[in-house]
Amino acid sequence: MKSREISSFRDPSGYIYYEKGKVFRKINPSYFQEYHHLMDSGLYHELVQNHLLIPHHEIISNSKEIILEVEKVPYISYPYEWSFDELKDAALLTIHINQVAMKYGMILKDASSYNVQFIGSNPIFIDTLSFMFYEETSPWGAYGQFTKHFIAPLVLMKYVDVRLNCLLENYIDGIPLDLCSRLLGHKGGIIGYLHIKLQDKSIQRHNQDGSVSARKVSLSKKDILNMFSMIERQIKKLSLQKYVTEWMSYYEHTNYSSKAADSKRKIVKEFCSKLSFTNQDLIFDIGSNDGTYSRLIESVFPSYVIAFDIDSNAVQSNYHRSSSEQKNILPLIMDIWNPSSNIGFANRERSSFMDRGCASLTLALAFLHHLVISNNLSFEMVAEFFSKITRYLIIEFVSKEDSQVQLLLQTREDIFDFYSIETFRRVFSQYFDIIDEKTIDQSSRSLFLMEVRDGKSFVK
Amino acid sequence: MFKIGCDYMYFDPGTGSLIIQLLVAGVASLGAFFALFKNKIKNIFLHEEKKDDSHEK
Incomplete structure (x- = not known):
């Protein structure tokens, strides 16, 4: 079934529509002359050859209608x-x-x-x-x-x-x-x-x-x-003054020993070895900081990684690195407590984070305690949220004994009696099947690999 | 007192933007002219220096 892109109303020259997961552009006759000049003059060729313009191919081209199939952008960002x-x-x-x-x-x-x-x-x-x-x-x-x-x-x-x-x-x-x-x-x-x-x-x-x-x-x-x-x-x-924020150098200043950091990397890789994805799959790295784990994941799978972080400077730093290394990673600013909403006419021009598609795998490393302890979200709310955006989930549980959690609790009353690995496991099991669980060496942290209940299996 | 931008509702702000382009493009062209002029002067001196070097040789 065809579905028309609502934001196309701004352009009288044509519109975008979607059909069977493909993107099409219908050109109105009023724009034919310009379109033919774009194609015949060599402008389209020069732009596409230099990766400046999205490529397309003509599905229908006659004197009455022109329809193009346009290369799909893997993840739309704003x-x-x-x-x-x-x-x-x-x-x-x-x-x-x-x-x-x-x-x-x-x-x-x-x-x-x-x-x-x-x-x-x-x-x-x-x-x-x-x-x-x-x-x-x-x-x-x-x-x-x-x-x-x-x-x-x-x-x-x-x-x-x-x-x-x-x-x-x-x-x-x-x-x-x-x-x-x-x-x-x-x-x-x-x-x-x-x-x-x-x-x-x-x-x-x-x-x-x-x-x-x-x-x-x-x-x-x-x-x-x-x-x-x-x-x-x-x-x-124009350039920003160089300064270091908490998140952009997170993995340089963690409370992990080098053995714990190695162990964490090893476990993430081991979990990944149980999964199989194609270049059509999306992977989310939520709370990606400088993109350390986005790069690790990108090296394992041919999939497209979207690295979200709340800190603009961390995203900027990740963008620089991914750009210079030509990685298949898109770093974006996103506040998961208040993600991008549906905006524009009738709230339908630009899609919210939740409406923009799910990931095949989501990484949520050293992130859960911020959602629960800093923002008072329950395990139920977090588990339900992840079950709506991903099929597989690699999530880190940081126990209360961990110095980073202690830091969060220093300035607030500890009202988080429920915050334990047992409750975490029980609540998340209502939404996910736990495939594997490993403790990170020399730490009070654990990593879980989960699959959303009733999900299509990707396990090797 | 500040004037709030709601007036734009009854006015096409494009006109003001088009008019300011005269100034923006004027500044740009003036800059381009001086850059060209600067390069020409520079080239004259470089040319002179090269001449001097070849004489010394």
Whole structure:
């Protein structure tokens, strides 16, 4: 059965639909001319060859209809889940595509950050219908959108607080420039002044008098190209100050002895050897920190690993490493206590974490005690949550005697009488079959391999 | 007093964004011109230095 992607309503040129697990794009006749130019001019070929645009092949192509089958993105992510450098790379990709398109007489008609997705740690442009003919002397119509979707969050993350990309979840069409300008105050550097503050003033001024017609704005091709080069340089120069947070160096500063760390790695590998996955399977690493175990898992299975962490800097550090090592890992910012929700029109444009698909395997290492002790979640709530997002689960139980748990209990009353390995085992058994259980050497921690009840078996 | 951005509801903010592009593109083109000018001056000096080097040899 066909199901139409609701967020496609924004584009009159066509829409995306899904059928039998495949992704299709129907192109409306009003866009045929542009589409044929994209394909025949060599632009599509250059972009796809350089892994800048999602590839497709034509299923139907005649004078009445064009339907494409588009390569599937393994896991859809959104800009409010990206670290600073992921958003920066997505912005640079958008500008670069414009520069390439201009060579072929085309330009992007929109510059939404949702037009970029990640495959592993590589950004890729997914909206094949975003290209329009470049008209000599016309300014770039998507400049305002580019500012709200990319420049505004980047300067806020750099100059105010790295967590401010969360505003993108509230403002689905980018951060309003008046809000960004107010949050920046006197900060923002030249990029903030030029693109945010002056643009905001220009918007406010022309809102008030309405005297200047946009038709009077005329720019040469050279001016537009110079503008793209300047924006590219300005964005490349933006970088976060280097600082270390708790989670990004977690595995360098744990309470594990080296023997315990070795033992933990060995057990995880042993559990993995009991399972078999393909490149179609998704693996979640929840509370992934710097991605140490995401990389271990990625080396064992051909599957795609999504590494979630609440700490933007840990995600950034993981992204850098995965990107340089060309790993099949997508690091994302996610607060599991308050994961991304369904947003947009009728709450159906961008999917929540829970609606975006399940994993074949989930790793939840050194994570349970944070859910239960720091956030008062019961074992039942945690077990039910995991049973909804994964088929297999490798989970670490950290006992109350462990120094990290003691640290959590130092500042709060110990109301967690139920917190024991016996209760954990009993409660999780209501949702999962426990396949294996091992104690980590020289520690008061245990690892469990579980399979959700009534799940399709992947055990070798 | 701050003006809250709800006015955008009745106004296409695109106009202000298009107009500011004149300034942004102007700054970019000016920058490109100076960069070109700087490179030309640099090349003249490098050329002179090379000439001097070949004379010394």
